[in-house]
Amino acid sequence: MEFIDTHCHLYDGALGRRAQAALAGARAAGITDVVVPAHDLASWAAVRRFGVQAGVHIALGLHPWSAHEPFEAARLRDELQTSRAVAVGEIGLDSRIDGADLPRQSRLLAAQLEIAVELGLPVILHCRGAFEELIAALRNHGYGRRAAPGGVVHAFSRGPELAERFIELGLHLGFGGAVTRPQSRARRAAVTTPAGRLLLETDAPAIGLTGVQPQDVEPRHVRDVALALAALRGETVERVAEVTTANARTLFRI
Numbered sequence: 001m002e003f004i005d006t007h008c009h010l011y012d013g014a015l016g017r018r019a020q021a022a023l024a025g026a027r028a029a030g031i032t033d034v035v036v037p038a039h040d041l042a043s044w045a046a047v048r049r050f051g052v053q054a055g056v057h058i059a060l061g062l063h064p065w066s067a068h069e070p071f072e073a074a075r076l077r078d079e080l081q082t083s084r085a086v087a088v089g090e091i092g093l094d095s096r097i098d099g100a101d102l103p104r105q106s107r108l109l110a111a112q113l114e115i116a117v118e119l120g121l122p123v124i125l126h127c128r129g130a131f132e133e134l135i136a137a138l139r140n141h142g143y144g145r146r147a148a149p150g151g152v153v154h155a156f157s158r159g160p161e162l163a164e165r166f167i168e169l170g171l172h173l174g175f176g177g178a179v180t181r182p183q184s185r186a187r188r189a190a191v192t193t194p195a196g197r198l199l200l201e202t203d204a205p206a207i208g209l210t211g212v213q214p215q216d217v218e219p220r221h222v223r224d225v226a227l228a229l230a231a232l233r234g235e236t237v238e239r240v241a242e243v244t245t246a247n248a249r250t251l252f253r254i
């Protein structure tokens with residue numbers, strides 16, 4: 001069985017210091033590929049250093065938590081092209097942080113969606129508490145109407161109704177540690193999402209799994225996410241591995 005972790009901040013904190021061991025552990029567990037998205041401007045260089053490794057693919061972008069940083073569209077366009085990034089990310093909207101400036105986040109998101117569409121790159125989206133605004137921004141940029149390059153709503157933890165709206169816009173949904181938790185709303189969406197739109201992720205080291213603290217999560221744990229997803233959907237883990245790996249390869253062209 002082969003798995004792909006479509007969202008892991010391999011450079012971050014203590015995980016960054018044991019990244020090579022984590023990658024070796026991932027390969028031993030059948031995780032063939034990892035997608036590493038950036039978050040702030042300072043992370044771009046760290047992310048790019050991972051991009052030279054076999055099986056590691058990168059995304060560059062400015063996260064809504066870093067919307068106060070000086071964003072330059074020309075620099076993002078240039079770095080995406082010279083680094084052979086597979087996606088723009090992670091980008092999005094988050095109304096749940098202290099001092100959230102949604103108008104500023106929305107301008108930043110729009111500028112990055114424009115570049116993604118222009119370069120034909122998928123987007124890696126983060127969203128909390130601003131789903132209507134995110135959907136409106138995606139529609140404004142042609143998602144759901146023409147052959148937009150697609151993307152993923154990562155760490156999806158909402159219900160089936162919202163999932164359906166992103167699916168209609170041509171997006172994939174990334175499921176991670178939340179589906180291993182009995183109380184999570186994400187479990188219902190994980191069952192109703194069509195197989196062709198499912199992706200696996202860990203979001204290491206940000207989100208824990210049942211029995212694994214966030215700081216201990218590594219790409220190899222994507223296998224546990226696959227097991228949880230298989231149990232919920234009444235499918236074999238082999239089938240979940242096969243379909244999510246194929247989806248990731250198609251979306252990110254890896």
Ligand SMILES: [Zn+2]
Nearest residue numbers: 007009090203
């Ligand atoms: Zn992330």
